[in-house]
Amino acid sequence: MAIQKVMVIGAGQMGSGIAQVCAQAGYDVILNDIKQEFWDRGIGVITKNLSRDVEKGRKTEAEKEAVLNRISKSLDLRDAVDVDLVIEAATENMDIKQSIFKELDAIAPQHAILATNTSSLPITEIAAVTERPEQVIGMHFMNPVPVMKLVEVIRGLATTDEVYKEIEQMTIQLEKTPVEVNDFPGFISNRILLPMINEAIYALYEGVATKEAIDDVMKLGMNHPMGPLTLADFIGLDTCLYIMEILHDGLGDSKYRPCPLLRKYVAAGWLGRKSGRGFYVYE
Numbered sequence: 001m002a003i004q005k006v007m008v009i010g011a012g013q014m015g016s017g018i019a020q021v022c023a024q025a026g027y028d029v030i031l032n033d034i035k036q037e038f039w040d041r042g043i044g045v046i047t048k049n050l051s052r053d054v055e056k057g058r059k060t061e062a063e064k065e066a067v068l069n070r071i072s073k074s075l076d077l078r079d080a081v082d083v084d085l086v087i088e089a090a091t092e093n094m095d096i097k098q099s100i101f102k103e104l105d106a107i108a109p110q111h112a113i114l115a116t117n118t119s120s121l122p123i124t125e126i127a128a129v130t131e132r133p134e135q136v137i138g139m140h141f142m143n144p145v146p147v148m149k150l151v152e153v154i155r156g157l158a159t160t161d162e163v164y165k166e167i168e169q170m171t172i173q174l175e176k177t178p179v180e181v182n183d184f185p186g187f188i189s190n191r192i193l194l195p196m197i198n199e200a201i202y203a204l205y206e207g208v209a210t211k212e213a214i215d216d217v218m219k220l221g222m223n224h225p226m227g228p229l230t231l232a233d234f235i236g237l238d239t240c241l242y243i244m245e246i247l248h249d250g251l252g253d254s255k256y257r258p259c260p261l262l263r264k265y266v267a268a269g270w271l272g273r274k275s276g277r278g279f280y281v282y283e
């Protein structure tokens with residue numbers, strides 16, 4: 001069955017971007033979060049992105065309105081009752097994700113595919129709490145979603161070929177490039193990216209250089225668009241820590257131990273751009 005109606009769970013930086021690209025591609029989108037204020041923040045970001053597209057002449061005002069009109073509000077998972085696909089983008093925590101998937105499994109129609117945008121958690125373990133593990137899959141978008149072309153597509157142990165193909169096809173509809181990756185902690189993107197970021201934090205912690213110098217080396221020396229500490233702030237330091245913990249626990253190698261400085265910043269509530277302060281301070 002063709003996908004028409006999509007629920008996106010979590011109106012944070014990833015969920016709002018995913019809702020935007022789905023609505024732009026013509027899907028009917030229900031954007032869900034637990035609180036009205038988070039939903040308002042998410043739709044605010046989408047509106048800002050679309051307004052920038054209008055200013056730059058990439059969209060007309062009417063196209064912007066049409067995209068916004070395809071996104072409806074939900075503060076209750078029971079709204080998943082008639083969707084074809086759910087893309088979950090809530091906080092990176094196994095207990096939260098498993099409880100969402102368990103609930104969704106009881107609500108969503110039998111044919112519905114349940115996808116997760118997890119950046120590192122095993123898809124098979126999330127799928128195991130449902131009665132439909134063959135219809136659970138990883139659909140890992142990159143941040144900022146409207147700009148980045150990659151979607152890692154990850155099958156759980158039981159995911160069928162049919163479900164994989166449906167998600168691969170939809171990713172192309174969203175004007176993104178699907179890349180198939182096996183179900184191991186951190187997949188490919190974060191297995192490689194996060195240890196680099198963690199090492200940059202160690203370099204700062206050990207006083208090898210200032211934060212600006214570390215970022216300059218990687219920007220000017222390796223042509224990275226953002227230095228690793230700026231990128232960590234952009235991803236969210238809480239999400240970076242969750243990913244390092246999942247790599248450490250899941251792969252059991254001490255090379256993935258999170259830097260104590262990262263733990264300290266998260267404990268202080270310095271989560272990066274989204275909280276106004278991380279390695280850098282934001283307005």
Ligand SMILES: CC(=O)CC(=O)SCCNC(=O)CCNC(=O)[C@H](O)C(C)(C)COP(=O)(O)OP(=O)(O)OC[C@H]1O[C@@H](n2cnc3c(N)ncnc32)[C@H](O)[C@@H]1OP(=O)(O)O
Pocket residue numbers: 049052056118119141142143144145146147148189190193225226231235
């Ligand atoms: C943690 C995980 O699980 C996986 C991940 O996602 S890891 C993170 C992966 N992402 C990255 O590595 C991003 C690295 N950074 C970059 O690629 C770039 O710095 C960037 C695209 C974010 C910004 O690019 P820039 O050239 O420095 O800035 P800027 O000129 O403002 O933006 C470039 C374009 O992106 C758009 N853009 C920037 N930020 C955006 C956002 N948050 N949302 C939507 N569009 C955005 C801008 O509108 C601009 O578009 P046009 O050129 O068409 O007008």
Ligand SMILES: NC(=O)C1=CN([C@@H]2O[C@H](COP(=O)(O)OP(=O)(O)OC[C@H]3O[C@@H](n4cnc5c(N)ncnc54)[C@H](OP(=O)(O)O)[C@@H]3O)[C@@H](O)[C@H]2O)C=CC1
Pocket residue numbers: 009010011012013014015032033034038089090091092093096100117118119120140141142143234235236239274
């Ligand atoms: N940041 C990044 O660069 C990337 C992140 N990801 C993944 O995407 C997911 C979301 O990350 P990101 O958008 O950055 O995080 P954010 O913290 O920006 O957003 C998460 C949102 O989900 C909400 N939420 C938490 N629990 C629930 C729930 N039970 N039901 C509905 N909504 C809930 C949060 O509310 P509250 O604020 O109250 O907690 C918040 O609004 C994570 O799995 C992350 O690993 C994937 C690719 C890149």
